[in-house]
Amino acid sequence: MNDRTQHEGMDLVAKAIAGWLKGFILLFGVYLVLHSHETPGGGFAGGIIIACAFILFTLAEGQHAGMKLLSKHAAAKLASVGALIFLGAAIASACRKGALGADHAGILLFLEKNAMSLYDLALALVVSMLIYVVFSVTSAVHVTVKDGQRKMFRQRRT
Amino acid sequence: MSLLAVLLVLMIIGAIIAIETTNLLSSIVCVGAVGFLISIAFLFMGAPDLAITQLVVEALCLIILIRATINRDLTSVTGDREFFGLTVTVAMVLVCLIAGVKVFEDFPAFGQTVMDRMADTPSSVYLAHGTEQTGARNVITALILGYRNYDALGQVAVIFCAVIGALAILRRPAKKDQKAKDSEADAV
Numbered sequence: 001m002n003d004r005t006q007h008e009g010m011d012l013v014a015k016a017i018a019g020w021l022k023g024f025i026l027l028f029g030v031y032l033v034l035h036s037h038e039t040p041g042g043g044f045a046g047g048i049i050i051a052c053a054f055i056l057f058t059l060a061e062g063q064h065a066g067m068k069l070l071s072k073h074a075a076a077k078l079a080s081v082g083a084l085i086f087l088g089a090a091i092a093s094a095c096r097k098g099a100l101g102a103d104h105a106g107i108l109l110f111l112e113k114n115a116m117s118l119y120d121l122a123l124a125l126v127v128s129m130l131i132y133v134v135f136s137v138t139s140a141v142h143v144t145v146k147d148g149q150r151k152m153f154r155q156r157r158t
Numbered sequence: 159m160s161l162l163a164v165l166l167v168l169m170i171i172g173a174i175i176a177i178e179t180t181n182l183l184s185s186i187v188c189v190g191a192v193g194f195l196i197s198i199a200f201l202f203m204g205a206p207d208l209a210i211t212q213l214v215v216e217a218l219c220l221i222i223l224i225r226a227t228i229n230r231d232l233t234s235v236t237g238d239r240e241f242f243g244l245t246v247t248v249a250m251v252l253v254c255l256i257a258g259v260k261v262f263e264d265f266p267a268f269g270q271t272v273m274d275r276m277a278d279t280p281s282s283v284y285l286a287h288g289t290e291q292t293g294a295r296n297v298i299t300a301l302i303l304g305y306r307n308y309d310a311l312g313q314v315a316v317i318f319c320a321v322i323g324a325l326a327i328l329r330r331p332a333k334k335d336q337k338a339k340d341s342e343a344d345a346v
Contacts, residue, residue, distance in 0.1 A: 040206040151184035
């Protein structure tokens with residue numbers, strides 16, 4: 001297990017190309033999120049593409065560089081912020097329209113006009129950070145077989 | 159329509175290979191192929207939104223699954239099938255197939271939804287008034303994040319609770335346990 005943590009990441013070519021590409025992938029994800037009310041795509045797909053940029057960086061540069069860029073717990077906190085934005089926007093617009101009022105659109109829509117981008121931003125934040133958390137958790141666990149028994153190990157930080 | 163049939167046949171072949179092969183990595187690659195074919199099928203049925211989402215999720219799942227299986231000592235599955243279990247499985251699949259054929263006879267034609275038979279359906283209202291009521295030119299977004307926003311809220315809640323719960327279960331153990339784990343790992 002020790003030799004696996006020493007040579008981190010992939011070779012020089014992969015690192016260089018990932019360094020060039022990750023910005024463009026991030027930009028495309030943000031574009032999909034911000035233009036979701038006009039073009040195909042949306043918060044979910046855009047969020048996963050944003051997560052793909054981080055995952056590409058983590059795969060190329062190794063787990064510790066990826067954790068230094070965005071740690072698991074920071075990602076979970078950002079996802080919580082996104083979920084709270086979604087919930088807050090929903091509650092705020094439901095309160096303002098009157099959820100049980102005569103205007104039945106209040107309970108069905110619970111949105112202001114042109115509030116799509118806010119929901120999409122929140123959705124993209126939640127999805128991208130949670131997918132990154134899933135990736136970092138699954139790539140941090142080893143399964144080894146010893147004496148016919150499967151054992152699960154966590155990768156150590158050092 | 160014939161193209162869709164070709165895609166469906168390819169998907170079924172890929173799924174069968176994914177089940178039958180003993181190598182874990184090639185099984186994952188076959189599952190990924192099925193997913194990409196589904197996204198092409200969505201594209202030809204006129205659903206670019208779904209196609210983008212399916213493509214992206216499939217690529218990401220492929221990365222995560224390959225990352226989780228490669229470099230592991232556990233890359234192939236061996237062992238014979240039990241005769242009784244196989245027989246029960248085949249019988250259940252046959253029963254489901256017969257029931258499915260009966261159900262499909264009552265379905266509306268391909269591309270004709272049940273909602274379209276009624277006069278004043280929700281879907282036609284959404285299509286007619288979606289743009290001015292929600293301010294989104296993309297009808298899919300107007301539906302998902304407008305009329306069906308409770309649905310989206312529930313989805314966000316589900317994925318959030320699932321991943322945060324998994325993170326809590328798979329977290330690093332406390333300091334005292336960590337020492338024991340480390341010595342155990344060093345022994346291997």
